[in-house]
Amino acid sequence: MTRSGMPVIAMIILALVVTACGDTPPATDTDTSEAPAASVDAAESTAPAESAAPGETTDNRLALVQERGELICGVNGSLPGFSFLDDQGQNTGFDADFCRALAAAVLGDPEAVDFRALSADQRGPALQTGEVDVLIRNTTWTVGRDTAWGLFAPTTFYDGQAIMVDSTAVDATTLEDLAGATICVQSGTTTELNLADTFSSLGVDIETQVFADIDPTYAAYEEGRCDAVTSDRSQLVARRTAFANPDDHVILEAVLSKEPLGPVAPLGDHEWFNVVKWVVFATIEAEELGITSENVQDMAETSVNPVVLRLLGQPVPDTDPFDSGLGLEPDWVIDVISAVGNYAEIYDRNLGPGTPFDLERGLNSLWTDGGLLYAPPYR
Amino acid sequence: MTPEPRSTSATTVPPWRDVRVLRIAAQVVVIVVFGVLVVFIARNFLGAMEERGLGFGFSFLGRSAGFDISESPIPYTPADTYSTAFIVGLLNTLFVSLVGIILATILGVIVGVARLSPNWLVRRIASGYVELIRNTPLLVQLFIIYFAVFLQLPSVAQTLTFPGSIFVNQRGLFLPGPQLNASFPIWLGLVAVGIGVLVAARIYARRREDAGRPQPGLRSIAWIVLAGIVVIGWVITAPVVFDLPVRQQFNFAGGLALSPEFSALLAGLVLYTAAFIGEVVRGGIQAVRRGQLEAARALGLSEGDTLRLVVFPQALRIIVPPLTSQYLNLAKNSSLAIAIGYPDLFKVGQTMANQTGQPVPVIMMVMATYLAISLFTSALMNLYNRRVQVLER
Numbered sequence: 001m002t003r004s005g006m007p008v009i010a011m012i013i014l015a016l017v018v019t020a021c022g023d024t025p026p027a028t029d030t031d032t033s034e035a036p037a038a039s040v041d042a043a044e045s046t047a048p049a050e051s052a053a054p055g056e057t058t059d060n061r062l063a064l065v066q067e068r069g070e071l072i073c074g075v076n077g078s079l080p081g082f083s084f085l086d087d088q089g090q091n092t093g094f095d096a097d098f099c100r101a102l103a104a105a106v107l108g109d110p111e112a113v114d115f116r117a118l119s120a121d122q123r124g125p126a127l128q129t130g131e132v133d134v135l136i137r138n139t140t141w142t143v144g145r146d147t148a149w150g151l152f153a154p155t156t157f158y159d160g161q162a163i164m165v166d167s168t169a170v171d172a173t174t175l176e177d178l179a180g181a182t183i184c185v186q187s188g189t190t191t192e193l194n195l196a197d198t199f200s201s202l203g204v205d206i207e208t209q210v211f212a213d214i215d216p217t218y219a220a221y222e223e224g225r226c227d228a229v230t231s232d233r234s235q236l237v238a239r240r241t242a243f244a245n246p247d248d249h250v251i252l253e254a255v256l257s258k259e260p261l262g263p264v265a266p267l268g269d270h271e272w273f274n275v276v277k278w279v280v281f282a283t284i285e286a287e288e289l290g291i292t293s294e295n296v297q298d299m300a301e302t303s304v305n306p307v308v309l310r311l312l313g314q315p316v317p318d319t320d321p322f323d324s325g326l327g328l329e330p331d332w333v334i335d336v337i338s339a340v341g342n343y344a345e346i347y348d349r350n351l352g353p354g355t356p357f358d359l360e361r362g363l364n365s366l367w368t369d370g371g372l373l374y375a376p377p378y379r
Numbered sequence: 380m381t382p383e384p385r386s387t388s389a390t391t392v393p394p395w396r397d398v399r400v401l402r403i404a405a406q407v408v409v410i411v412v413f414g415v416l417v418v419f420i421a422r423n424f425l426g427a428m429e430e431r432g433l434g435f436g437f438s439f440l441g442r443s444a445g446f447d448i449s450e451s452p453i454p455y456t457p458a459d460t461y462s463t464a465f466i467v468g469l470l471n472t473l474f475v476s477l478v479g480i481i482l483a484t485i486l487g488v489i490v491g492v493a494r495l496s497p498n499w500l501v502r503r504i505a506s507g508y509v510e511l512i513r514n515t516p517l518l519v520q521l522f523i524i525y526f527a528v529f530l531q532l533p534s535v536a537q538t539l540t541f542p543g544s545i546f547v548n549q550r551g552l553f554l555p556g557p558q559l560n561a562s563f564p565i566w567l568g569l570v571a572v573g574i575g576v577l578v579a580a581r582i583y584a585r586r587r588e589d590a591g592r593p594q595p596g597l598r599s600i601a602w603i604v605l606a607g608i609v610v611i612g613w614v615i616t617a618p619v620v621f622d623l624p625v626r627q628q629f630n631f632a633g634g635l636a637l638s639p640e641f642s643a644l645l646a647g648l649v650l651y652t653a654a655f656i657g658e659v660v661r662g663g664i665q666a667v668r669r670g671q672l673e674a675a676r677a678l679g680l681s682e683g684d685t686l687r688l689v690v691f692p693q694a695l696r697i698i699v700p701p702l703t704s705q706y707l708n709l710a711k712n713s714s715l716a717i718a719i720g721y722p723d724l725f726k727v728g729q730t731m732a733n734q735t736g737q738p739v740p741v742i743m744m745v746m747a748t749y750l751a752i753s754l755f756t757s758a759l760m761n762l763y764n765r766r767v768q769v770l771e772r
Contacts, residue, residue, distance in 0.1 A: 012408060121729045125738045148736025169536070170629070181629040182550065187726065188733035193445045196457040207630065208447045209640075211720045212729065216522075220720065223530040224549055225639065227629050 058130070061265075061272040062106065062327055065133055070112045073099035074132035077117025078214050081238040081350050081357050082138050091115040094350040095136040097340045098156060098263060098280070102134060105279045105332045110339035119213055121188035124149045127266055134276055135264040138232065140190045145264070151273045154280045155260040156343075158363035158372050161194055162233040164240065167250040170227050175202060175254050182207040184217050184226035191231050194257040214239075232259045234351070234359060241356040275326050278378075282333045285311060285375040286342035288366055293341040296334055311378045322379065343373065428739065437744075439735040440465075446730055448722045450638055461731055468727030469748060475641065475723065476710040476752070479648040483709060484702075486649060487656025492686070494661050505657070512654035518715055520651060525643035525719040532639070535630065544623045546631060549639060553624035556635035563618035573608035577601045640721035644713065652709045659701045663694035695767045703760035707753045714749075724748060 058064050065071055075083035075095055083093040091099075091113075100110035118126050118137060127135045127150045138159075139145070141152040163183070165172055172178050175198070185192050187210045199206050209226050211217040218239050221229040229236070233251060240246045263280065265273040286292075289308050291299055300312045309316045313330035316322070321330070329335070340346055351359045365371025394400045428435055440462040447457050451467045452474065493505035512520070530549050533539060538548040546553040580601030587594045624634030667690050675685040714725035728745040732738040 014412060121733050124733055124736060128736075128738075144734075144736065169534070178629075180627045180632065187446075187730045192447075192730075193734070196445060196447050200457065207449065209449050209720055210447070210722065210726075210730075212717045212726060216718065216720065219526060220530065223526065224534045225530055 059269050059271075061133060061269045062275055065106055065272075069107065070114050071099065071103040071106065072114045072116060072131075072133045073102070074116050074118045074123055074126055074135040074137055075099065076137045076214070077115070079138060079235060079238055080241060081234065081355065083115070083136075092350070094157065094346060095138060095263075097346045097350065098136050098283075099134070101283060101336045101340045101346075102136075102263075102276060102279050104335040104339040105282075105328055106275060108329070108335055110335075119188070120186050121212060124188075127264060130266055133266075133272075138235065138261045139264055140232075141260045141262055142190060150264040150266045153263040153265060153273070153276045154284075154375075155262040155372070156280055157234065157261040159232040159234050159259040159261055161191055161230060161256040161259055162236055162251050163228050163230045163254065163256070164221075164236045164249050164251045165228045166224075166248055168248045169224065172228075173252065175199070175252070175256075176204055178206060178228060179204045180206070181227035182209055182225070184209050184211065184221045184229040186210070186214055186217050186231065187212050189231070190257070190259065195230055198256045218242075230256070232261070234261075234357075237357050237359060271327060275328065278324070278326055279336060281375040281378070282311065282336055283340075283343040283346065284366070284373045285378060286333070286337050287344045287373075288368065288375065291337055291342055293338050293345060296337040300331070300334055307378075324378070435740060436737070437740055439731075439737060439740075442735075444731075444734075446734065448727065449720070450636075450641065450722060461735070464727050464731065465724070465744065468722060468724040471722055472710075472713055472716075472724040473752070475644055475648070475716070475721070476713050479645055479652065479709050479713065480706050482645070482649045483652040483656055483705075486653035487705075488660050490653055490657030491660025491664065494657060495664060509654045509657055512651055513658075517647065517651050517712055518718060521643065521647040521715055521719055524647045524650075525639065528646075529639035529643045535626075538626070538631075544621075544634070546624055546626075550630055551639055552637040552642065553631045554635040554637075555621040555623050556633065557619045558622050560616075560618050560620055562616040566612050566616045566618040569608055569612035569616075573605040576608075577605045580604075638721070640716070640719050643719055644716050644721045644723075647715075648709055648712055651712070652705055655705050655708070656702060659698055659705065660694070662701075663696075663698035664690055666697045667693045692767075699760060699764045699767055703757050703764075706756055706760065710752055710756060711749060 073096075075091065075093075077083055077085070077091070079093065079095075081093055083091055083096040086092045096115065099113050099115065103113045104110040116126070116132055118132075118135075123135055123137055123139065124145070126132050128148070135150065138157070139152075141155060146152055163175070163178070165178075170178075170181070172181075183195065183206055185195055185208055192208075192210065195206075195208060209220065211220065218229065220226060222243055231239075233255075236251050240249050240251075243249060263276055265276045286296075289305070289311065291308065291312070296312070299308055300314050303309060303312075303314075306316045306319075310322050312334050313322075313332065323330075326332075341349070347361065347364065348354065351357050361369070361371060363372045365373060367374040425435070441460055443458055444461050444464045445457050446464070448455055448464060448467050450471065452470045453467060455463060455467050490505050490509060493501050494509065496502050496505070532547060532549040535548050535550055538546050540546055544553075544555050580597055584594055584597040587597075622633050622635075624631040624636070671689055671693065672685065675689045680688065713723055716723040717726040717729060725745060728741050732741040735741065
């Protein structure tokens with residue numbers, strides 16, 4: 001064989017190999033990726049999340065998560081009360097606790113969660129590409145997001161959009177008082193769109209100053225770059241606690257829009273969506289039945305109420321064992337409640353009277369107390 | 380001994396040893412491999428997109444945007460389409476990049492020359508500046524300039540007022556805004572006439588000089604005539620009306636406003652890129668042969684004249700290619716505007732990607748636009764480069 005023949009032969013073999021590979025149609029990727037360590041260190045969480053694991057879409061995410069042994073949860077990371085890092089470097093908050101509840105239900109271990117901090121702009125694509133298993137990041141349920149981003153689980157927090165002003169600098173009580181003012185807002189949020197809609201329908205002119213991240217938004221507002229800042233009321237209350245003079249800042253009474261916040265599961269996977277949905281319902285139902293993290297074991301053993309027994313996966317006398325069909329262990333609710341408690345405990349621990357926020361339950365009470373929380377029967 | 384005769388057609392070479400055939404075969408193989416790779420990637424991409432339900436289409440461009448953009452060179456409301464919003468972002472990026480390139484070049488040349496100054500203090504300051512700025516991340520510098528400099532200016536209630544209706548506060552710099560009148564074209568016409576007179580006068584003076592009968596003062600008279608036409612024409616036609624900024628309850632309305640976001644981004648980009656340009660300029664100047672400097676000194680040229688007439692034209696040959704890179708860097712670094720709230724192309728693109736739920740087409744549009752800007756800039760610079768290179772001989 002001559003020298004000049006070898007390269008040609010090699011090229012032809014390479015071409016054949018590539019052609020053979022090229023004809024394979026792209027298959028659904030159900031391989032599990034290497035999960036990074038469960039403990040999150042401060043530097044990693046405060047920066048916007050890189051796509052560490054390649055996004056995977058699958059219609060069997062429950063099996064994927066159980067095989068991986070860890071739940072990848074997209075959270076805010078910078079919102080006190082909902083998800084932020086405390087001084088021990090643990091992700092704490094209302095949303096973070098629901099991540100733990102889901103992990104307890106699916107994996108039996110509430111700490112098997114990989115928290116991914118996502119900005120408002122990143123959360124949609126992160127969910128669409130399958131980079132996170134679930135998005136629990138104070139996300140408002142809208143029809144556009146329902147069709148584009150993912151399936152919305154029941155609302156865990158009924159909120160509304162509000163505006164906060166510095167009462168020492170700005171004298172305003174209604175929206176009309178803000179004519180000509182500059183208002184800080186984050187990009188990629190329903191807040192941004194609602195702001196434009198509300199003020200144009202009122203016929204009031206305002207200037208908006210839009211930031212990509214949550215921290216520069218509130219920093220600029222505090223510096224005085226904007227006269228007001230707008231977001232969900234709970235977010236305003238939460239961020240206000242970190243200001244230099246929290247009492248100077250007043251949230252106007254006006255409610256600009258409905259903001260139902262809840263977890264979001266990726267599109268296309270009904271089994272996984274049912275799991276997420278029923279974890280939320282379980283916490284609400286537990287509050288309704290009076291099951292708390294302290295008495296859940298007791299009630300499992302000693303209760304005679306068939307509703308309680310069925311929820312806790314215990315055998316009900318004179319009936320066949322109940323299979324929810326969710327694909328979880330029968331006593332998954334016991335795991336959830338003993339890990340994070342019922343809805344009232346989650347709320348009180350993160351946003352209740354003992355915290356700097358002291359948010360009233362309001363619409364976030366049970367339907368029996370005049371609120372909007374209503375869990376379907378578990379049977 | 381005579382060399383062997385070359386092979387004639389009587390001794391044909393088999394195809395697998397014929398160099399011409401092999402060359403063509405190699406090309407074909409490479410093309411096939413490349414084509415297969417492209418097809419594979421495209422199919423993989425489209426398949427993955429469909430799987431994730433991301434959709435691929437540009438129909439959203441005609442829909443109403445719904446979000447506001449805080450500053451825009453053309454009139455924009457949330458009711459305008461996504462394509463209008465995209466264009467606004469593009470114009471903002473182009474504006475900050477253009478002004479940034481001009482200012483960074485000026486500052487960079489000053490810094491580069493200062494680093495070679497015989498004055499010890501000037502040299503130290505320039506070196507310190509370059510080392511500090513080059514070795515810290517641009518994003519950090521932008522945050523510092525925005526939060527620690529521009530937002531620390533006095534609040535609106537304590538605005539600094541300057542004569543001529545100029546106001547400075549943390550919400551921006553407010554100047555009287557020129558508004559063009561209906562008589563502006565008339566004034567432009569008068570100026571054009573004046574320039575025509577000037578050009579004609581210069582040509583005539585040149586002709587007279589070439590013929591050996593110089594007419595002194597012709598050029599100066601032409602310049603004075605032009606100046607007279609400009610000034611008198613301005614006074615008579617009043618082509619520009621100034622819109623003064625007026626304090627409203629919260630902000631200033633009217634006039635020309637430079638927002639702190641724009642100023643901070645511009646300052647950050649200029650300071651950062653000027654450090655790099657300074658080094659490029661210094662390298663170019665130092666590459667000019669010492670013999671040139673000595674010859675210029677021997678001729679009695681001053682320092683300034685040496686720099687301007689001898690060193691710089693030769694240094695430009697070395698400076699222009701890396702300078703092009705720095706210009707492209709500046710244009711691309713302007714995308715960091717998203718961190719401090721300046722609505723540039725990238726930020727508008729991000730918002731669009733989020734609100735439409737179709738990140739991939741939007742990202743492709745943004746990338747294509749940045750590519751176009753960069754290619755255009757480097758094409759222009761390469762034209763200039765060719766001119767500079769030819770001038771040597």
